[in-house]
Amino acid sequence: MKESFVIVSAVRTPIGRYGGSLRSLSSGHLASIAIEEAIKRAGLSPEQVDEAIMGEVRQTTESSNVARVAALRAGIPESSPAFTINRLCASGMQTVATAIQQIVFEQADIVVAGGTESMSRSPVYLRNSRFGGDKPILIDSNTEAGQQPQEIYG
Structure with a gap:
């Protein structure tokens, strides 16, 4: 070593x-x-x-x-x-x-x-778009990354 x-x-x-x-x-x-x-x-x-x-x-x-x-x-x-x-x-x-x-x-x-x-x-991505159902949401990963985890997950 x-x-x-x-x-x-x-x-x-x-x-x-x-x-x-x-x-x-x-x-x-x-x-x-x-x-x-x-x-x-x-x-x-x-x-x-x-x-x-x-x-x-x-x-x-x-x-x-x-x-x-x-x-x-x-x-x-x-x-x-x-x-x-x-x-x-x-x-x-x-x-x-x-x-x-x-x-x-x-x-x-x-x-x-x-x-x-x-x-x-x-990346900018379209959440909920792959399998239909929920309304798709356009997400900017820079903006999302700035949120606190407790705001997202409770």
């Missing part, structure tokens, strides 16, 4: 306004930009990355495994595994904790970890 680990680079995804200039970029695309830059700043090559772990609160069907999409876009080889964590607002922090575990327990030497979002591309 390794007794230490080091964070060698930190880069954040760009910040924009809801529906603004970044609205056409998927969360995977935004993450790949940050991953590429983090690898560059660390003086590493994508081929040296053993694993990529990303967190995303509002996952979409564009990239069900956003970590894999972002890693491949950033040039990390297919042979390096990648997985996505969803712990809602704690997703990004959980990726860092998981990366540390991978390193400390000698499962990997170099791990990319972080979080990504594109709130402009969060």
